[in-house]
Amino acid sequence: MLSLMSKYRLNSSILSIGANDKSVIILDSNYTLYELLDDEFIFVKKIFDFTPQHHFSKACAVSMQGFIAIGKPKSNLCEILYLKNGNLKHIKTLSWHKADIYNIRFSRDGKFLVTGGEDGKVFVFRLPDFHIVNILPPRPDYISNIHFGKISKLIVYSSYDLQNCVFDMEQNIIVGTFNTNSVVEDIVFFHNDKKIFCVCSNGESGIYDIENKSLDLKQNYNFWLTRTGLSKDDNYAYIGARGNILSYLHLDTNTPRFNVLLEYEDGVSFMRVINARLYIGYSNGYLQIFDLTKYENELQKAIDNNDYKNAKEISDKNISLKTHKIYIEFMKQCWENEFKKAKEMLQKDTSETTLNNVMNNIKVFFEDKDKKDEFSEFMSNIGVFKEFNEAVLTKDYVKAYKLIEENTMIKQTSEFEKLENIYNQTFEAAKKLLLNNSLESTNEANIILKPFLLVPSKKETINVLLRNANKFAQADLLLKNKHFVDYFKLAESFKEIKNTPNYKKAIIFGEQILATINELETKQNFNKALELTEILIKFVPFSKVALDKKNDINLKVEFLNLYNKKEYIKIYQSIQKYASLKGLLEYINLSNHFNKIFDDALNLAINGENKTAYNILKPYFNIPFWKNRIDSIFNLSYLNEIEINIDKLQENDKATQSNAKDENPINWKLTLETYIYMFGKNDELIKICSKNNEILDILNKLEVESKDIDYLPSIIIYDTL
Template sequence: MIYFSAKLKLHSPVISIGCASDGILFVDSDYRIYKTSSSLKEFLYNKALFKNTDSHHEYSKAVDCFNNFISMPKSHNRIDTIYKLTDKIEIISRLTWHKSYVSVSRFSPDNRFVATGGEDGRVYVYNKRDYKIYAIMPPRPDYISNIVFSSRSKYIAYHSHEPKSIIYRLDTNEVLAEFATSDKVEDSVFFENDTKLVFVCKNGNVGIYNLLTNELDLQPSYKCWLTSVTLSMDSNYAYIGAKSNLFYVHDLNTNRPFLNFSIESNATSIIRAIDDKVLFGCPDGSVLILDPNKHIEEFTKVCKSGNLKKAYDFADANNPLLKTLKVYKNLKESLWDEAIDKATNLISRGNLKDAINLMQPFLEDSILDSKFKEILESQALIREALKKLAQKDYTKVYAIVNSTENMRELGFFKDLEHFYKREYDLASATLERDPWLNLQKAKQILEPFANIPEKATEINRLLNNASNFTVANNLAREQKFKELFSLADTYEFLKDGKAYKLAFMACNKLYDKALHDVYNADLKQTGYLTILKYLSTLSPFTNMANDLLKIASLRLEIIKMIAKSDYKGCYKLMEDHPEVYTTKEAAELEKKVDAILTSCKDIAYQGKTLVVYNKISMLFDIKKLAPRIASIMKIAYLYEIENAKAAEYNKIDWIATFTNYIRIFGRDNELICLCNDEALRSVINFIHEKKTQKIEYIKEMVVYLEDEGRNERTY
């Protein structure tokens, strides 16, 4: 049973919840804005912006609120309005770039951006500093269902009705991932230091996309329409709302359901974690307030005492969400092996009921539950294996264990494996001291395992080639490391011997010195080349030494290119050899280029295209920078046109100007929205759309009637 600590009631369905500087904001579907104190005990503001206006849908994502700002378009309207709430409500900006209805809006967690998505399939990111376009996302063929920023706004993910999802890197204007989902994504959130994205779908599926591995894990987790998702305080679990009277706790480490609880409403429209509370906004206008840390101090003390059953019972009685805490999860993991051993012994004695009671706290974890069920199904085999273990018939124990899954994970078998390793190491050390005198003794040590198929090859190789310990010791004394390492490649057991370890340590010191020099020192002043050529002849270091030789050569090459300001050559070298990115010269180059592009973006907002062009043109042919440059130039051109339209409308050759633009970007949504009068729209429609295969940027987009030669381009 879950207990909600409080409940609020709004006039209409709750569609947005966000933090404020001194409280919490709520917005309902009838454009009413509410602000409560941080304690959620009183309303500080309660006012509807519009009356007699069509309401938003009860599950609408078009409205968002954060840090005293509200993004609120009217229902079925293409214009989004940004409001700020102080002691009164004021309009900050109107965002007019969509040509169809706004379906989603979202502020970034770091308060730098606001993004809107529309039924036109477009997503725009605006800089909150001046509400000018910061980035234009690749369009989708269907309406946008959800948008989310990463914690520091490095990434933005957006989802469309197709259903497709895109993860986009804002600072470089790159699409990092594009993947299909099983149904429309209703909500999503980044987690694990923004390296993963969890999303919930209309059909009950939960997906996790890993940005490091580019892998998608999509699971049919629930049998209902999921609506919203937020993270637990430690981000190990997700809280998921649905069109049902249940909310779900989902394990993000396994992408599996963990717990579920009833709520005092028939559905959840939005769920958000703010400070130490989880807030459930519902279509009936109620806001349910949950404290996931209730009784946390007492629970933590119980967990630290090591009594798992007591902690389990305490959470069940007082606050089941305490089971999501790391201290509880760590306790379960630390006691699993011991508990499964005890349960195995109980099962072997036929005491099944006590075994199940002992394992009860573990069985809420679906993976551990599956493992325990497999053990229950293997009761007879476990009893037989333990009997043979007591008789020291290890060959029979291995045969039984290998006949079924998961028995290798049981404590008695792990102990047997550790025992074998100790015996093998003892036999090896005995032979290393004197292979001739101690051969018989080593055989006796390993005799109990000699007939086990998975051990026999290893044992026979050690016993039949023990004389090589003497050879290895002699090679080490003579510092013939090449021959020593070659011998150890043939006889792996030598790698655990003292001679090999000492030789490896000596060579590894040489490698560490060369590693430091290759990445940090003046290559002309160090002896890295001699060291690496020697190490390349030694088998454990061959690949590493050759890699360093290659990096040193590439570093020398990029140093020459930077001296010549050959940026295109530098980036081509880094594209062909990604390892160059690890050098300090590459890092300094990237920092310098980033500074150039960042300054150009600021200038682009002013519509000063010629200045941007002159600063950025040397980077035009660099493939890696192409998306970012395209974004900057497009922004510059759009604001150049907007400025000229406002100041010199009648002096502009609109046919030539729009021909320039359409040749580069096509007759896109941004141009159409910018030209909001019928005369300009008719000009746009008159021009034949023919984009060039290779983008050729021009110094200025606007062509003036009295000076058509100004743009250095013929039309």
């Protein structure tokens, strides 16, 4: 269950919930806007008389900064408003689409607004002036959903052709696509924007890994899913539907874990977490507010007291607490401890009393199906465990190891560890005896090894030891003197060495060296890290990983040299070949540096200072990595410049009924031709030219194709007198 704080009955289906710095803002499908402050409505007003939106429409959005965006039905218009303290202001009307706007979303960081339409177009606007800053590659069908990444670098947008595109705003390219079997109803980034979670109308949920280009799509539900969001620690998704179920899904496995029965069956039309409160809006107009922090302090006390039963009871009263990492880790550790105790008890005694005691201790963990299955598997093999323990006790090692081969779960028990220790100690003792080269010592070695000699998995190693004790002694000496190359060479040619405890110790040592290398690499202590890779390369089992690590570190060293020399072309060539370099702080700083340059240039272009923007960007024209980003800036710059001059022309025509005579006239044919060479005869150009019939007529008569030409300080070309 969830802890309900309050509920309200509003006018109609709730389409969006946001906030300003003091209040919560709600918008319903009849365009009634509500401002909620301290559980009281301080503003309620129907702001438009448009045709009501569909009960599950996504053509409206409220930001967390007080902005409201509403797509007007049966038009291409998007109205932008701002609400605070009961004061409502109209900010702007956006009109870039050719058809109805189908989807609107504000970015999580409050920097951008994105709109998607029935025309398949997606436009990005910056806040707070709502100037257009990007035009994404169009889709052939309606845009069904859009979502920003956590820091607005990435956008994912879905369309009714069932394809989903991941767009990188920084580089201005599509970096991934995936298809679903039905329309994506809602979508969200998680795992530091490396993965995407989506819910579909047919009940499927999917996880797309952007880096690996892989999709895990499962039919987890048999009802129409509508909305989703992320838990506090981004490890669970909560999912609403056209029904009365709120589901919590584990994102690591794309598996539903907990369900909450909601009060209303009409369906969830919107959900959002604001200040640790979950706001759920329904298609029947009800709004419920749940306290996600309820019983948090009590849970922490139970964890501090190591009281897992009480922790479980508390989490049952507020199911969102079950998604907290601190609770998950605590219950995982308690399960491991209690399950180990249970196995030890049941291996010795399976009486009803013992079983009841065990069940009383561990049944609280069975809300996790994996743990319940693990215990069930153990219980199905309980007779085998008892038989194994008896075999070890009576030193019937042949039978003990036969049982291990048939039941691998035995390897998880402490009794198995004891058996392996007995064997290893016996093996080492026999080795020392054999090195004495006396008949008496050899006989004694044979005697102590005899219980293991008939064990198939040990027989060959023992026989090799009896015949070649000197080889094992040689290996031990090489390892003691740190002659790793020779040691592992000997192990490769004399493979039974790999079954010895010393070989396992050598592997553990290699793993420790690798961990140290990784730590040094993180701290950018590359010289010391490279020294250790040279050592690890001598460990044959680690040779490949050590060589890869060495190459990776050398790439980072080379990158830092290029960074210090500001050789940007080579830097970005390296980045495109080796994605791992993107984790470097220097790369992040470089990206921030270029993003500021591009933002400054775009601001200048929007303000009509095209030539200054051109001069800022000119030094970077020859960096292929940034070509698409620079193309986008010049596209918007030239469109803005064309629109400014058409508007001026319209103003002059109104004032004088003719073009101004004191200026060189614009050659619109050459101007439009030049733009089309660069960016084609797109809808945005047609929309702008539609302001003037003569210019639109010139555009319609042009039949030119795109071709590569250099950027220009200005797209406007004048006739010379």
